[in-house]
Amino acid sequence: MPSKIKIVTDSSAHFSDSALPERYDITVVPLGIRWRGRTYQEGVDLDPADFLAQLSEHHALPELLPPPLETLQAVYGRLARHTDRILSIHLSQAMHSTAQVAQAATQSLLGRCDISVFDSKSIGLGLGLVVEEAARLAEVCDSLDEIVRALRKQLTRLYAIFAVDRLTYLERHGLLSRAQRLLGEMMGIRPILTIEEGELLAMEKVRTPAQTVDKFVEFVLEFTHVERMLLLQSALQPTEQTQALIERLNLEFAQRDYPIDLYQPSLACYLGPNASGVMLYEAPLSAERRRAPYEVEEQE
Template sequence: MIRIITDSSADLPKNLLEGYNISVVPLRVKIEDEEYLEGIDLTPREFFEKMFSTTELPKTSQPSPAAFAEAFDECAENDEVLCLTISSGLSGTFQSACLGKELSSRNVTVFDTLAGSLAHGLQIIRAAELAQKGHTMEEIIENLMGYRKNMNILILLDTLENIVKGGRLSKFQGSLAKILNIKVILEGVKGQVEMLEKIRGKKKFQKRTLEIIRERKTDFSDTIFGITHTGNEEEAERLKQEIIDLFNPKQVIVHYMGATMGTYAGKDGMIVSF
């Protein structure tokens, strides 16, 4: 049997984690002087409430190798273990999982999704579905490599405030963007985050997002979309409905963004993955 393990940055809803019997190793989140285990001590809703009420940006840190080893060793002796992690370009979690593999007595394969949030989560669902259908580990990894290569990750920033706080952009640029009502679309590329477009005005911002989706594919009938948000659930649900109306995809999953990506996405940020 192949068991799937991941870290908490995948942002998968609880019902999907339980439905596919996926084990989660939590990242640590530090807000001011308090440290929490993501998803255990702190729900996504609580995380954003705390983040928006403090001037300091939260800090996330990867699980320890021992935490991964413990999760691996909890699997049955004859199980094969597949661990899918957040991009190694965004966190040290992949390296931690690899070290955990060395500490574990189980047969473990660690896969770098080169993604965050539900772009990571969608790869977990793909792996779990293939495992349920009886595919071998080699077949699952081969399939995942193709799926990962074709993954689209659009990061929609309504405000640049947290990017400025995190030192990724100057205060002058951030202030100018606020005055000019500039919105930013970033893109996940090979595990890193890159600038895609700058757009002026909220309506143009949302319209352009749908145009980009249309430019990427023609047939969405077998496509699962993932939308994560930082508390702007109504906006995310509206985008979900527009995607359904325009593209008729297989499924659209909407969930809170976790601390790893949510810290920089800031207020009213969203990530669209497909």
């Protein structure tokens, strides 16, 4: 009987159930975050709430670093003692270089272990859901190719929208020019971002929290059947904007449970402090499908 496929990912993955990596024996490799003269390891020595709070007090921009090549080589080497197949799933290659480093690390085991590096084209909950699906499939399937094909189909059902408070983060990642950033700051503009084909893109702009809520609700209502949804914010307690969003969503959906969480330090390297967002996973269309947790109520 072939050995079980081992799953590897990076710390930018958000899991709805924090026990899931241990349950499925998923290896989570920490990303580095360089900020204010120090380098931290996400998920090891960096508290998300403290980091987001400190970001709002400083103008220095954090830099997201891939795991060192030697770290990934060591991870693959350790797992290769127990399996001959590894699936390494990482945040969007269009946003970061982690997948490229992972691909380079596979060369150290060429011919000894079949390692497939998969670009999730996402980050946060999107990456976490792809990893979760891969882990479930690896329990019942011993073909890397079949799992990868199934994951590619899943990518088409992942969506995200974000509102950013500090435009310097968008300038750093090439989404705004310096002139656009300065003008936006003068006018009090908050850009609305999305992820398309793995790229973080600016799509619209708003000026007030109420307008942000409007855009988020419009975004969610584009989907008739939503299987998973996560509201992201930078504070431990629900913000006024998040509460207003939930009130609006409650008018539209039959289900009343809206998970709220901090966005991770890795995502904060792109969004900055005081950002917000919605990440969702669309339910598959099937005549036999069960009722999705979030379905738009029909108006009488």
